[in-house]
Structures are given as structure tokens and as C-alpha cells.
Ligand code: C2E
């Protein structure tokens with residue numbers, strides 16, 4: 001054995017080992033099973049087979065003159081080497097196409113040219129024992145290249161150029177990682193080929209390819225940064241990349257955005273976030289409907305499925321299956337729950353043409369108070385309305401347009417005025433009056449809620465300063481706070497600053513906060529409440545009974561008033577069970593030593609129902625709807 005030969009054997013054995021360990025590693029990691037992953041595995045197997053063949057040839061060749069077996073083994077292995085090796089360039093081309101998101105559904109000419117090229121080159125390799133077109137062995141059994149070898153190199157170059165052209169056309173849709181991975185593999189493999197072409201003896205090509213594939217495995221195939229930790233499906237980043245690729249490659253798709261609309265569930269076990277369990281259960285179900293790699297988690301309790309159809313038919317069938325599934329309960333670890341969902345079905349391109357627009361749509365919460373479950377086509381017009389409302393909010397913040405209405409609250413004992421709740425309204429020339437149920441969720445989504453709540457608080461401070469409300473028996477004015485705002489650092493100082501600058505007595509302001517919060521947030525919220533209470537402000541819990549009350553957290557909070565939601569009162573009027581629920585809630589809240597306000601009082605008979613139950617305050621249309629400031633002042637002055 002000469003030096004070159006033993007070095008070549010070492011390199012090919014090394015290539016074999018590298019490929020085998022990559023195969024094992026890829027299997028253990030359990031990839032998504034996409035076409036790209038399958039082609040990558042095939043590339044590894046082919047390079048491993050090549051390395052195995054090369055090792056056999058290199059090992060037996062020196063003994064070919066002594067042993068007929070050695071001669072055959074070396075020759076058969078060399079033959080198989082070429083049969084396998086010819087598939088490498090087309091496979092690499094196919095791999096790059098997959099990574100770049102190129103499909104051949106519409107590119108027939110290109111598809112057939114590539115297939116014909118493959119058949120020709122493979123035929124040259126397969127028929128070589130009969131033709132000797134690729135290589136031949138002389139009388140001495142020494143190996144010589146024929147013209148076919150050049151043909152195969154030329155074909156490989158064509159595949160490479162085609163692959164690089166895909167790379168450049170989809171350049172923008174690829175992450176730096178993906179570009180680097182492919183270019184690195186191509187450069188290392190080309191360097192190996194050039195060295196090998198220069199010297200038939202030094203077999204570095206396979207080793208170079210094995211190293212290149214390792215790079216691809218680490219850089220491209222490893223998708224840790226594309227996967228959502230909790231659900232194990234793709235994340236928002238992955239969706240952005242893939243949508244980009246579909247749009248650039250002109251692959252029409254249909255997207256189904258599935259949003260769980262059940263309010264946040266609060267866990268009774270502090271160490272467990274039920275919302276994560278909900279997301280896992282729903283993600284598991286959704287991946288039964290489409291391939292795992294076509295399901296994404298785009299945000300909290302919000303998923304997107306991709307369907308490859310130009311029309312929405314298939315997507316709508318899947319959507320109605322999902323709706324049916326949501327009619328049944330879900331197993332969540334050791335409990336069972338009913339969940340609700342809303343689904344948007346969109347074609348891209350079509351109703352949406354850019355990634356930005358698609359994300360805007362996925363992030364949009366479907367219209368409030370709607371029983372509709374599937375939104376497609378014209379249904380998505382609510383997005384147009386949403387954009388208009390968003391503009392109206394921005395406009396009102398800079399040019400005016402918000403107005404604070406007041407809804408009085410009463411003492412049940414003497415039916416005298418107790419205070420009022422400040423409720424914001426939005427006036428817009430085009431939209432008319434917009435109600436908070438519509439614009440508050442939009443403002444919460446885009447972060448403008450902070451400015452709105454500040455405006456309301458300032459208006460309330462002005463009212464308190466201008467009028468001597470306490471003279472007329474008004475105890476306090478209630479101001480709604482958005483939970484997301486409360487949880488921001490520096491919130492307490494911010495609120496304190498506004499009220500102190502206005503020179504208002506802090507106990508005159510009673511903040512309302514809704515009770516649907518996650519267990520984690522309860523702790524932070526409790527700190528905020530404690531700090532604000534220390535300053536002298538009052539605090540109420542709003543909409544009690546609508547969420548999943550965390551009673552222990554509620555008992556620990558320093559609250560002055562619990563506002564029981566109107567739905568509880570209305571249900572109590574209708575059914576016996578509803579009445580029991582109302583009575584029990586009232587008893588429990590009293591045991592926590594907190595006062596109770598009942599909202600939504602509309603009739604005399606409701607007041608009669610409430611009187612014996614020991615509630616403290618009432619609010620509702622029976623007394624007054626929310627009214628503008630001047631009308632509220634008339635009520636205050638008893639006019
Ligand atoms: P909320 O805090 O629960 O306010 C009570 C809502 O119930 C008000 O709707 C009020 O008009 C309505 N309501 C009161 N009594 C009755 C009744 O007897 N029957 C019926 N059917 N409804 C009654 P509004 O003013 O449309 O406010 C809706 C929600 O918008 C509020 O619910 C609150 O969550 C939010 N909101 C209003 N103003 C603000 C604000 O300044 N800041 C924040 N963050 N949210 C606000």
C-alpha cells in the first residue's frame with residue numbers, strides 16, 4: 001500500500017464514521033419528517049454507502065493480482081460507488097430546492113429537464129460494465145476515466161448552478177443560517193472535488209462531503225430556534241420564514257388561524273400554568289389534521305395551519321372539523337374543560353398578500369359578541385373595521401374625541417347616591433360613537449390603552465376638583481384599569497404622579513380591575529394593589545364570576561369592593577341554581593370581609609331579590625345609563 005492509498009482509506013473510513021454518526025444523531029433528534037429532512041437523510045445514506053464502497057475498493061485493490069475475490073470485491077465496490085455517487089448532485093439540488101421552498105408543481109419544464117439529466121447520468125454509471133463510458137480497466141486491472149466522467153461532472157455542475165440560482169432567487173426568504181449552511185456545504189464539497197480531480201489517488205471528496213453535511217445538520221436541519229418549547233410545533237419565527245418563502249416562490253396557500261377564545265384559565269395549583277396545558281392539548285389535536293410541520297403557534301392560544309390549495313374548500317372542511325371538535329370537552333391533565341375557538345380562513349395570495357398583513361390578521365381578535373366560528377372571505381371585513389377603529393383611537397388621542405361618561409352607583413340601604421363609574425366613549429366623524437367593548441380590546445392589543453386610561457383618570461381628577469362631590473354624598477369615582485397596564489414596571493409611581501399633580505384626595509378614586517388573570521400575574525398585581533392602597537386609593541374587583549375565580553388569591557388581596565358581574569344577577573333571576581350561586585358568592589365575599597356591588601340592575605324585582613342578601617351597592621340601567629358629565633352632575637345635584 002502506498003502512502004496515498006492508506007491516507008485515502010483513513011479519509012473514507014472517517015467519512016463513513018461521520019455519516020453514520022450523523023444518521024444516528026438525526027434519527028435520535030426525531031426531525032419533523034419534512035421532504036427536506038428526508039432528502040437530507042438520503043444524502044447522508046448515499047455518502048455513507050459511497051464511503052463504504054470506497055473503503056472496500058481501497059482495501060482490496062492492492063491484492064487484486066493475488067486473489068480473484070479481491071479483484072471482484074474491488075471492482076464491484078467501485079462500480080457501486082459510481083452508481084450511488086451519480087445521485088449525489090441531483091439530491092443536493094433537490095435538497096436546496098426544498099430548503100428554499102421551491103416546489104415543482106408549476107415548473108414542469110425544469111422538472112422534466114432535471115429528471116432527463118438524471119436518467120442519462122445514471123444510465124452512464126449503471127451501464128458502465130457493458131459500455132465502459134464512465135471508466136475502464138486495462139489489462140493490468142488499472143482504472144482509467146472515460147468521457148462519461150466529464151459528462152457526469154458537467155451534469156453535477158448544472159445541478160449546482162441550478163441550486164445556486166434557487167438560492168439567489170429566494171435569498172431574501174432565507175435566514176443567514178440557511179444561506180451559510182448551503183454555501184458552506186457547496187464550497188467544502190467543491191474543494192474536495194477539485195482536489196480529487198487533480199489527483200485520482202487522493203480520495204478527499206467523500207470526507208469533504210461528510211463534513212459539509214455535518215455543517216448542514218448543525219446549521220439547517222437543527223430547528224431548535226424554530227420550535228415552540230411548550231407545544232413542540234413550529235413557532236412564530238418559523239411561520240414568518242415559511243410564509244416569506246411561499247410568497248417569494250409564488251406557492252399559493254390557504255391559512256387557517258385557530259384562536260382559542262376561552263378567557264385565560266387560572267390555575268389553582270401555583271406551579272402549573274393551565275394555559276400551557278390547553279395549548280399542548282389543542283396543538284396535539286391540530287397536528288392530526290395537517291402535517292406537523294404545517295402547524296404553527298403564532299401567539300398565546302393562537303395557532304396557524306397551512307393547507308396547500310388554491311381554493312379554500314379543503315381549508316373550510318378542516319375548519320368545520322375543528323369547530324366540531326371544540327363542541328366536545330378537552331382533557332387537560334387531570335381535569336376536563338370546554339373550550340371555544342374562532343377560525344379565520346384566508347388565501348395567500350388573495351385576501352392577504354404580504355407577511356405583514358398575514359400577521360396582522362392572525363393577531364387580530366375576531367369581533368366581540370359574535371357567535372360566528374369560521375371567518376372567511378367577506379367575513380374578514382371586520383379587519384377593515386378594526387383598522388378604522390385603530391385610526392379613530394390614534395386620531396382621538398392626538399386631536400380629541402374621547403369623552404368620559406359616568407354611571408352612578410347607589411347604597412342599597414337608603415338608595416342614596418354612593419358614587420359613579422367612569423366609562424370612556426370614543427366619538428369619530430366617520431364611525432359615530434364607538435363603544436369601549438369594541439375599542440378597548442383593540443387599544444389593549446396595540447398598547448394605546450395606557451394613554452386612554454391616563455386620559456380617563458385625568459378627566460376624573462378634573463371632575464373631582466371642579467365639583468364638591470362629597471357634599472352630595474359621593475364617596476368615590478370608579479376608574480377602570482387595564483390589567484396589562486397595571487403589570488408594567490413603574491405603574492404605581494405613574495398613577496401617583498398624575499393624581500398628586502392634580503391635587504386630588506386619593507381615597508376619592510376607586511380603581512376597578514377585572515379578575516381574569518393568570519396565577520403568575522396575581523402576585524405582581526397584589527403588590528401593585530398593596531402599594532396603591534398604601535397611598536390611600538380604593539380598589540374594586542370587577543366582573544367577579546365571569547372568569548375562573550382564584551378564591552385564595554382574591555381573599556389575600558386588599559380589596560374594598562367586589563363587583564359581581566351582571567350575568568350572575570341575571571341568571572339568579574332566571575333559575576334556582578343561579579340564585580344559589582349568587583347567594584353563595586355573596587356569603588363567601590362577606591366572609592372575606594369585603595363589600596359587594598351588584599352591576600346590571602335593570603328592574604325593581606331585581607332590587608327586591610337583592611335586598612335580603614346583604615349586598616352593599618347597586619349599579620345599573622334601573623338607576624341610570626352611563627351619561628355625559630353634565631347630566632351626571634344633574635343627578636348629583638338631585639335635579
Ligand atoms: P365594565 O367595567 O364591566 O362596565 C360596565 C358595563 O356594563 C358598561 O358598559 C355599562 O354601560 C354596562 N352596564 C351598566 N349597567 C348595565 C345594565 O343595567 N344593563 C346592561 N345591559 N349593561 C349595563 P360600557 O360602558 O360599554 O363598558 C364596557 C367595558 O369597557 C367596561 O366594562 C370596561 O371593561 C371597559 N371600559 C370602559 N371604560 C373604560 C376605561 O376607561 N378604561 C378601561 N381600561 N376599560 C374601560
Ligand code: CA
Nearest residue numbers: 421480512542
Ligand atoms: Ca368596570
Ligand code: CA
Nearest residue numbers: 542543563599
Ligand atoms: Ca363590570
